[in-house]
Amino acid sequence: MPRPSRESYGDQKPPYSYISLTAMAIWNSPEKMLPLSEIYKFITDRFPYYRKNTQRWQNSLRHNLSFNDCFIKIPRQPDRPGKGAYWALHPAAFDMFVNGSLLRRRKRFKLLKSDKEILENELAALTNINRIFFQPPPDAVPSNPNLTPVEPMEVKTTTETTCIRPKRAFTIESLISDDKPSNNNLTITPVQPSATHLIPHVHPAWLLNSGCYDLAAFANPAALIQSSQMYHESYGLAASEDLFRVSHQL
């Protein structure tokens, strides 16, 4: 018997957790990140059940976003004013769900404290980069002696940066195979950041979803581009297509 499609639940509550629904919404977005209001919209558009009692489930959903490390809050870029941040999926949270199912997760995705600190540090660095690159050119705004120029914050760099791509998501293979090191890991060596090396307008979610955790890679455009290309060729598109297919089958 064919399984019901997502749209066939009608007023019945869909068998997805809030985490699954949120992950679906984020993955269906072109940029793989959404503001809270768009996550609400995705869910209410597809699941009529959630068009009522909005206060209740939206509160639960916000709780899940804050509580679970699998969701990353990404500050808005200055050219995208609005309320609230963007939310993305942590790249290491790909294989949370049992047998590729969005019904129940294998285990809670929890970052180690050290990893969490690294991530926060990197997001702070990105916010700083955005501030620098989205600052209007000096000749575009009348000089105002009351404004303090933005001083670039020091971006921590390492001599070696490892970009860890997630295992191919939602396959039995990914669930049963070891996390043994492989050539899936790309080692790049960033150079010291400078104004000419930094890439403007690269969004945090793009970087995070490309599996590159260390934003020092910003300092080496060639490595960043190479990393991105390899990711998309071997994993990125396939992984997102898998999730998209799964979320449509259920």
Added chain:
DNA sequence: CGCTGTTTAGCTTTCA
């Protein structure tokens, strides 16, 4: 002021 985000608490459900 309403929305967003965080946190705590208590309960139910599911799984090993």
Added chain:
DNA sequence: TGAAAGCTAAACAGCG
């Protein structure tokens, strides 16, 4: 049956 996962409620702070 205990632990983990999930759901709900609520209080509160910050921000646009």
